[in-house]
Amino acid sequence: MDTTYERDLQHAARLAQDYLAHVPDMPVFPSAEALAGLSDFDEPMPTHGISAENTLDLLHRVGSPATAVTTGSRYFGFVVGGALPATVAANWIATAWDQSPSSEMNSPTGVKLESVAGSWLVDLFGLPEATGVGMTTGATMANFTGLAAARTALLSRAGWNVEEQGLYGAPEIKVVVSEEVHVTVEKALSMLGFGKHRVVRVPTDANGAMIFDELPELDALTLVCTQAGNVNTGAIDPIGEIAREAEKVGAWVHVDGAFGIWAKLLESHQHYFTGIELAHSFATDAHKWLNTPYDCGIVLCRDASVLHQAMATTAPYFRADGQNAPKDMVPEFSRRARGVEVWAALRTLGRSGVAEMIERCCAHARRFAEGLRTIGFEVLNDVMLNQVVATIGSAEELAAIRAHVEASGECWFGPTVWKGRHAIRISVSSWRTTEADVDRSLKAIEAAKRAVLG
Structure with a gap:
């Protein structure tokens, strides 16, 4: 090994291992002192270079304590x-x-591992073998890519080549979304020229799932954006029913499954996903429930050729690498080999290990809900996945409880508004979380409740 690499990598490994060794004892959200310490990074760019060892030491000494764990x-x-x-x-x-x-x-190597990981994902989710797969930065770009494929397919059937002709004068596509549509889907729609406010919004039930009977009339120029895993409640739209209805007229169904689609692996949740394989495009994240490092999103498209048509690029310095060269399945040319860690996660866990990890998170969420009810919180959602939405007191009191827990360093969760009510949202997504972690967090929440409400 090059001695410079050897020295610097070994030093970095020691620092990274030191960080990971202290993770269990670190405050989950950094202290005010640690945050103030970030000012140590505010230095003039040096005229002459400073050693890698010194630079790595600064990174660890100042940066590590100020991370949200x-x-x-x-x-x-x-x-x-x-x-x-x-x-x-x-x-x-x-x-x-x-x-x-x-x-x-x-x-x-990168292409091979991405191809293997992609085929495993297609099998894992029970999708047709010919499904196309691309690796993106996250679900935002996975949604964008899947919706771009939808735009290409729908307009192509109407005799319009959007890649060549653009959107000026193109037939109008009707976009249908849930009233609980995630903001990243709206962002993708706006980037694709559909607009955030030119959509039909379908009402949802008490848990946030799209009401099938409220679906508007579909046609061959309709794009329906469904959701597997409401970001607040975990609710899953009736995707199979919607897909079967869409199939009658040639409409396109996209699934935003950023985290919820992984629950398809659970026997107890199969009924939520009946018919989902009839949908046309899917977006999910590996850095959520598969527990890979950031950044790692995945787009899947039942018709790989449409995904290829929407994303393909040619240049004289590229040879033809077949229909599914990674550069032709996602927006990016230059990107890291994120498929390697997807392959590593799937290979080390196996199908049963992935399912067990998902089930543990769901069980911990149910334990959270039960514990929150016991200490006086009202749980606002049907805890069907890993999401818990709960409330107590006024909005100001709830914010004070959150702040008290954050200051304790015991755990961290965010605020939300659900059906007009201020609430907290707890998302259990880590392979590390145990029942003891849930109970420890509940104690911190109870202590905060006593400090604020008495």
């Missing part, structure tokens, strides 16, 4: 998984390779 066992904000050890290690190796898997010309 999202890789720990008591971080319940947003839907953030803690990276599995094997995926962190695979990420390090892939970074050392420094591969950009745009095509086999650039990275034979």
Whole structure:
């Protein structure tokens, strides 16, 4: 090994291992002192370079204490998984390779591992074997990519080539979304020229799932955006019913399954996903419930050729690498080999290990809900996945309880508004979380409640 690499990598490994060793004892949200320490980064750019050892030491000394410990066992904000050890290690190796898997010309290994991981995902989710797969930064870009494929398919059937002709004068596509549509889907729709406010919004039930009977009339120029896993409640739209209705007229059904689609692996949840394979495009994250490092999103499209048509690029310096070269399935050319850690996660866990991890998170969420009710909170959702929405007192009192828990460093969860009511949202997404972590967090919440409400 190059001695410079050896020295610097070994030093970085020691610092990273020191950080991970202290994760269980760190405050889940950084202290005011740690946050203030970030000012140490505010220095003029040096005229002459400073050693890598000094730079890495500064990074660890100042940066590590000021992290939100999202890789720990008591971080319940947003839907953030803690990276599995094997995926962190695979990420390090892939970074050392420094591969950009745009095509086999650039990275034979990266493309191969991404292809294998993609085929495993298709099998895992029970989708048709020919489904196309692409790796993106996250569900935002996975949604964008899947919806771009929808735009291409729908307009192509109407005799319009959107890649060549653009949207000026194009037939109008009717976009149908849930009234609980995630903001990243709205963002994707706006980037694709559909607009956030030119959509038909379908009412939802008490738990946030789209009401099938409220679906508008569909036709061959309709795009329906469904959701597997409401970001607040975990609710799953009646995707199979919607897809069967869409099939009658040639409408396109997209599934935003950023985290919830992983619950398809659970026997107890199969009925929620009956017919989902009839949908046309899917978006999910590996860095959520598969617990890979950030950033790692996945787009799947039942018709790989449509995804290819929407994303393909040609240049004289690229040879033809077949229909599914990674650069032709997602927006990016230059990107890291994120498929390596997806492969590592799936291989080290196996089908049963992934399912067990998902089920543990759901069980912990149910334990949270039961514990919150016991200490006086009202749980506002049907806890069907890993999401718990609860409230107590006034909005101001609830905010004070959150602040008290945050200051304790015991756990972290975020605020939300559900059906017009201020609430807290707890998302259990990490492989690390245990029943003891749930009980410890509940004690911190109870203490905060007593401090605020008496």
